[in-house]
Amino acid sequence: MNPMNKGETMRKILAIALTALLLAGCGKKGKKQVFTGVLEGKSLHVPAMVGGKIESLYVEIGDEVQKGDTLALLDTTDLVLQRDRARAALEALRAERAVLRTQVRLAKSNLGYAQERYERVKRLFEQQAAPQQRLDDAKNQLATVEAAYRSTQQRLRQLDAREKELGAQLKLIDKKLADAWIIAPAAGVVATRYFEEGEAVPPMQPVAELIYLREMEMKIYLPEEMLSQVKVGQPVKVKVDGREEPFPAKIVWISPRAEFTPKTIMTPETRVTLVYAAKLRLANPEGVLKHGMPAEAWLE
Known part of the structure:
Protein backbone atom coordinates (compact mmCIF):
# COMPACT_ATOMS: atom_id res chain seq x y z
CA MET A 1 0.00 0.00 0.00
CA THR A 76 18.69 24.18 -19.76
CA THR A 77 21.91 23.55 -21.73
CA ASP A 78 20.31 21.23 -24.30
CA LEU A 79 17.28 23.48 -24.73
CA VAL A 80 19.46 26.54 -25.32
CA LEU A 81 21.40 24.66 -28.03
CA GLN A 82 18.14 23.53 -29.65
CA ARG A 83 16.89 27.12 -29.64
CA ASP A 84 20.12 28.43 -31.20
CA ARG A 85 19.98 25.80 -33.93
CA ALA A 86 16.33 26.59 -34.72
CA ARG A 87 17.07 30.32 -34.85
CA ALA A 88 19.99 29.75 -37.23
CA ALA A 89 17.81 27.59 -39.48
CA LEU A 90 15.14 30.30 -39.48
CA GLU A 91 17.64 32.99 -40.47
CA ALA A 92 19.00 30.81 -43.32
CA LEU A 93 15.45 30.14 -44.51
CA ARG A 94 14.57 33.83 -44.59
CA ALA A 95 17.70 34.59 -46.59
CA GLU A 96 16.84 31.85 -49.08
CA ARG A 97 13.29 33.12 -49.36
CA ALA A 98 14.51 36.63 -50.16
CA VAL A 99 16.51 35.23 -53.08
CA LEU A 100 13.61 33.07 -54.20
CA ARG A 101 11.20 36.01 -54.21
CA THR A 102 13.52 37.77 -56.66
CA GLN A 103 13.46 34.65 -58.83
CA VAL A 104 9.66 34.55 -58.66
CA ARG A 105 9.43 38.16 -59.88
CA LEU A 106 11.84 37.41 -62.73
CA ALA A 107 9.94 34.24 -63.70
CA LYS A 108 6.69 36.18 -63.71
CA SER A 109 8.20 38.79 -65.99
CA ASN A 110 9.53 36.08 -68.32
CA LEU A 111 6.12 34.45 -68.34
CA GLY A 112 4.46 37.67 -69.43
CA TYR A 113 6.95 38.12 -72.24
CA ALA A 114 6.57 34.49 -73.40
CA GLN A 115 2.75 34.80 -73.43
CA GLU A 116 2.90 38.00 -75.51
CA ARG A 117 5.38 36.45 -77.95
CA TYR A 118 3.26 33.33 -78.36
CA GLU A 119 0.10 35.35 -79.05
CA ARG A 120 1.98 37.50 -81.59
CA VAL A 121 3.44 34.48 -83.40
CA LYS A 122 0.06 32.76 -83.32
CA ARG A 123 -1.59 35.72 -85.07
CA LEU A 124 1.16 35.76 -87.69
CA PHE A 125 0.75 32.04 -88.21
CA GLU A 126 -3.03 32.45 -88.68
CA GLN A 127 -2.26 35.13 -91.27
CA GLN A 128 0.18 32.71 -92.90
CA ALA A 129 2.99 35.18 -92.15
CA ALA A 130 4.92 32.78 -89.85
CA PRO A 131 5.88 29.12 -90.32
CA GLN A 132 4.67 26.26 -88.10
CA GLN A 133 8.15 25.84 -86.62
CA ARG A 134 8.16 29.38 -85.27
CA LEU A 135 4.78 28.81 -83.64
CA ASP A 136 5.95 25.56 -82.09
CA ASP A 137 9.08 27.26 -80.74
CA ALA A 138 7.02 30.03 -79.12
CA LYS A 139 4.64 27.47 -77.63
CA ASN A 140 7.49 25.40 -76.17
CA GLN A 141 9.14 28.49 -74.74
CA LEU A 142 5.85 29.49 -73.07
CA ALA A 143 5.46 26.03 -71.52
CA THR A 144 9.04 26.12 -70.21
CA VAL A 145 8.60 29.56 -68.65
CA GLU A 146 5.25 28.58 -67.12
CA ALA A 147 6.84 25.49 -65.52
CA ALA A 148 9.69 27.59 -64.12
CA TYR A 149 7.22 30.10 -62.66
CA ARG A 150 5.10 27.38 -61.02
CA SER A 151 8.24 25.74 -59.63
CA THR A 152 9.47 28.93 -57.97
CA GLN A 153 6.02 29.59 -56.52
CA GLN A 154 5.86 26.05 -55.12
CA ARG A 155 9.31 26.43 -53.58
CA LEU A 156 8.23 29.71 -52.01
CA ARG A 157 5.17 28.06 -50.46
CA GLN A 158 7.39 25.31 -49.07
CA LEU A 159 9.66 27.90 -47.45
CA ASP A 160 6.64 29.66 -45.93
CA ALA A 161 5.45 26.36 -44.45
CA ARG A 162 8.94 25.59 -43.16
CA GLU A 163 9.10 29.03 -41.53
CA LYS A 164 5.86 28.33 -39.68
CA GLU A 165 7.24 24.98 -38.54
CA LEU A 166 10.45 26.55 -37.24
CA GLY A 167 8.41 29.28 -35.53
CA ALA A 168 6.33 26.63 -33.75
CA GLN A 169 9.51 24.79 -32.73
CA LEU A 170 10.93 27.98 -31.24
CA LYS A 171 7.73 28.64 -29.30
CA LEU A 172 7.84 25.09 -27.91
CA ILE A 173 11.50 25.45 -26.94
CA ASP A 174 10.81 28.81 -25.30
CA LYS A 175 7.97 27.23 -23.33
CA LYS A 176 10.26 24.42 -22.17
CA LEU A 177 12.88 26.97 -21.15
CA ALA A 178 10.24 28.81 -19.13
CA ASP A 179 9.04 25.53 -17.61
CA ALA A 180 12.60 24.79 -16.48
CA TRP A 181 11.92 27.37 -13.77
CA ILE A 182 9.72 25.51 -11.28
CA ILE A 183 7.42 28.12 -9.79
CA ALA A 184 5.11 27.92 -6.79
CA PRO A 185 1.55 27.99 -8.18
Missing part, protein backbone atom coordinates in the same frame (compact mmCIF):
# COMPACT_ATOMS: atom_id res chain seq x y z
CA ASN A 2 1.20 3.50 -0.81
CA PRO A 3 2.52 5.11 2.43
CA MET A 4 0.44 8.23 1.81
CA ASN A 5 -2.74 6.15 1.33
CA LYS A 6 -1.88 4.05 4.37
CA GLY A 7 -1.48 7.16 6.52
CA GLU A 8 -4.78 8.54 5.27
CA THR A 9 -6.51 5.23 6.08
CA MET A 10 -5.08 5.15 9.61
CA ARG A 11 -6.19 8.74 10.25
CA LYS A 12 -9.67 7.86 8.99
CA ILE A 13 -9.86 4.77 11.22
CA LEU A 14 -8.63 6.74 14.23
CA ALA A 15 -11.16 9.52 13.62
CA ILE A 16 -14.07 7.06 13.35
CA ALA A 17 -12.98 5.12 16.40
CA LEU A 18 -12.54 8.15 18.63
CA THR A 19 -15.76 9.68 17.36
CA ALA A 20 -17.69 6.50 18.21
CA LEU A 21 -16.18 6.31 21.68
CA LEU A 22 -16.83 9.97 22.42
CA LEU A 23 -20.38 9.74 21.13
CA ALA A 24 -21.01 6.74 23.36
CA GLY A 25 -19.67 8.54 26.39
CA CYS A 26 -21.46 11.78 25.62
CA GLY A 27 -24.75 10.00 25.11
CA LYS A 28 -24.60 8.58 28.61
CA LYS A 29 -23.81 11.93 30.29
CA GLY A 30 -26.05 14.12 28.11
CA LYS A 31 -23.20 16.39 27.09
CA LYS A 32 -22.46 17.95 23.70
CA GLN A 33 -21.41 15.56 20.99
CA VAL A 34 -17.73 15.89 20.25
CA PHE A 35 -16.09 14.62 17.09
CA THR A 36 -12.39 14.09 16.57
CA GLY A 37 -10.32 14.33 13.44
CA VAL A 38 -7.10 15.56 11.94
CA LEU A 39 -6.57 19.05 10.56
CA GLU A 40 -5.22 19.15 7.03
CA GLY A 41 -4.01 21.97 4.82
CA LYS A 42 -4.43 21.87 1.07
CA SER A 43 -1.65 19.71 -0.32
CA LEU A 44 -0.20 20.71 -3.68
CA HIS A 45 2.42 18.65 -5.53
CA VAL A 46 4.43 20.96 -7.79
CA PRO A 47 5.62 19.06 -10.89
CA ALA A 48 8.48 19.57 -13.27
CA MET A 49 6.71 20.17 -16.59
CA VAL A 50 9.85 19.10 -18.45
CA GLY A 51 12.43 16.55 -17.43
CA GLY A 52 16.07 17.25 -16.70
CA LYS A 53 18.77 17.56 -14.10
CA ILE A 54 18.03 19.85 -11.18
CA GLU A 55 20.59 22.63 -11.35
CA SER A 56 19.45 24.59 -8.29
CA LEU A 57 16.99 24.21 -5.42
CA TYR A 58 15.96 27.44 -3.75
CA VAL A 59 13.81 26.20 -0.86
CA GLU A 60 14.19 24.06 2.23
CA ILE A 61 11.56 21.99 4.02
CA GLY A 62 9.58 24.30 6.26
CA ASP A 63 10.12 27.42 4.13
CA GLU A 64 7.06 29.55 3.49
CA VAL A 65 6.68 30.59 -0.13
CA GLN A 66 4.36 32.90 -2.01
CA LYS A 67 2.69 32.37 -5.36
CA GLY A 68 5.24 32.93 -8.11
CA ASP A 69 8.32 32.18 -6.00
CA THR A 70 11.00 30.04 -7.67
CA LEU A 71 11.37 26.60 -6.11
CA ALA A 72 13.96 25.05 -8.43
CA LEU A 73 15.73 25.40 -11.78
CA LEU A 74 16.45 22.61 -14.23
CA ASP A 75 19.52 22.46 -16.46
CA ALA A 186 0.18 29.12 -4.81
CA ALA A 187 1.32 30.22 -1.39
CA GLY A 188 2.20 27.55 1.15
CA VAL A 189 4.81 25.86 3.28
CA VAL A 190 7.30 23.43 1.73
CA ALA A 191 6.42 20.07 3.28
CA THR A 192 8.50 17.74 1.10
CA ARG A 193 11.36 17.92 -1.39
CA TYR A 194 11.29 14.86 -3.61
CA PHE A 195 14.61 15.52 -5.37
CA GLU A 196 17.95 17.09 -4.54
CA GLU A 197 20.35 19.19 -6.62
CA GLY A 198 22.06 17.17 -9.32
CA GLU A 199 19.34 14.53 -9.52
CA ALA A 200 17.38 13.93 -12.71
CA VAL A 201 13.64 14.48 -12.53
CA PRO A 202 11.31 12.91 -15.14
CA PRO A 203 8.68 15.07 -16.86
CA MET A 204 5.51 15.71 -14.83
CA GLN A 205 7.03 14.28 -11.63
CA PRO A 206 6.55 16.35 -8.44
CA VAL A 207 9.62 18.18 -7.21
CA ALA A 208 8.11 19.53 -4.01
CA GLU A 209 4.95 19.39 -1.94
CA LEU A 210 3.39 22.61 -0.67
CA ILE A 211 0.85 22.75 2.12
CA TYR A 212 -1.48 25.72 2.14
CA LEU A 213 -2.12 26.45 5.82
CA ARG A 214 -4.18 29.63 5.66
CA GLU A 215 -7.31 27.52 5.33
CA MET A 216 -7.61 24.15 7.03
CA GLU A 217 -9.97 21.24 6.60
CA MET A 218 -11.00 18.46 8.94
CA LYS A 219 -13.01 15.34 8.27
CA ILE A 220 -15.39 13.92 10.85
CA TYR A 221 -17.83 11.00 10.69
CA LEU A 222 -21.48 11.46 11.58
CA PRO A 223 -23.78 8.67 12.75
CA GLU A 224 -26.81 8.04 10.59
CA GLU A 225 -29.27 9.34 13.15
CA MET A 226 -27.60 12.80 13.16
CA LEU A 227 -27.98 13.52 9.44
CA SER A 228 -31.32 15.27 9.89
CA GLN A 229 -29.68 17.70 12.36
CA VAL A 230 -26.67 18.60 10.21
CA LYS A 231 -26.49 20.62 7.00
CA VAL A 232 -23.88 22.23 4.78
CA GLY A 233 -22.98 25.70 6.04
CA GLN A 234 -23.72 24.83 9.65
CA PRO A 235 -21.35 26.50 12.17
CA VAL A 236 -18.91 24.27 14.06
CA LYS A 237 -16.36 24.90 16.78
CA VAL A 238 -12.91 23.31 16.55
CA LYS A 239 -10.45 23.05 19.42
CA VAL A 240 -6.84 21.93 19.55
CA ASP A 241 -4.52 21.23 22.47
CA GLY A 242 -2.69 24.26 23.76
CA ARG A 243 -5.41 26.75 22.82
CA GLU A 244 -8.20 27.70 25.19
CA GLU A 245 -10.39 29.42 22.62
CA PRO A 246 -11.98 27.28 19.89
CA PHE A 247 -11.76 28.19 16.21
CA PRO A 248 -14.94 28.91 14.23
CA ALA A 249 -15.55 26.56 11.31
CA LYS A 250 -18.40 25.41 9.12
CA ILE A 251 -19.49 22.25 7.37
CA VAL A 252 -18.74 22.48 3.63
CA TRP A 253 -19.53 18.93 2.50
CA ILE A 254 -21.47 15.88 3.67
CA SER A 255 -20.94 12.59 1.90
CA PRO A 256 -24.04 11.24 0.13
CA ARG A 257 -22.78 7.71 0.69
CA ALA A 258 -22.82 5.78 3.95
CA GLU A 259 -19.93 3.58 5.02
CA PHE A 260 -19.44 1.03 7.74
CA THR A 261 -17.02 1.64 10.56
CA PRO A 262 -13.77 -0.32 10.03
CA LYS A 263 -13.90 -3.90 11.28
CA THR A 264 -10.28 -3.88 12.38
CA ILE A 265 -10.75 -1.88 15.58
CA MET A 266 -14.45 -1.74 16.42
CA THR A 267 -16.43 -4.10 18.61
CA PRO A 268 -18.95 -6.52 17.10
CA GLU A 269 -21.77 -4.17 18.18
CA THR A 270 -20.36 -1.14 16.31
CA ARG A 271 -19.22 -2.97 13.20
CA VAL A 272 -22.67 -2.57 11.67
CA THR A 273 -22.81 1.17 12.46
CA LEU A 274 -23.26 3.35 9.38
CA VAL A 275 -21.47 6.71 9.34
CA TYR A 276 -21.31 9.59 6.88
CA ALA A 277 -18.14 11.58 6.26
CA ALA A 278 -18.39 15.35 6.62
CA LYS A 279 -15.77 17.99 5.87
CA LEU A 280 -15.21 21.10 7.98
CA ARG A 281 -13.34 24.20 6.86
CA LEU A 282 -11.82 26.91 9.02
CA ALA A 283 -9.61 29.93 8.51
CA ASN A 284 -6.04 29.91 9.83
CA PRO A 285 -4.70 33.39 8.99
CA GLU A 286 -1.98 33.36 11.65
CA GLY A 287 -0.78 29.87 10.79
CA VAL A 288 -1.37 28.58 14.32
CA LEU A 289 -2.92 25.34 13.11
CA LYS A 290 -0.63 22.80 11.48
CA HIS A 291 -1.12 20.02 8.98
CA GLY A 292 -1.77 16.71 10.74
CA MET A 293 -2.74 18.29 14.06
CA PRO A 294 -5.43 16.35 16.00
CA ALA A 295 -8.52 18.36 16.88
CA GLU A 296 -11.97 18.12 18.39
CA ALA A 297 -15.14 19.59 16.89
CA TRP A 298 -18.70 20.06 18.04
CA LEU A 299 -21.79 21.40 16.33
CA GLU A 300 -23.26 24.70 17.39
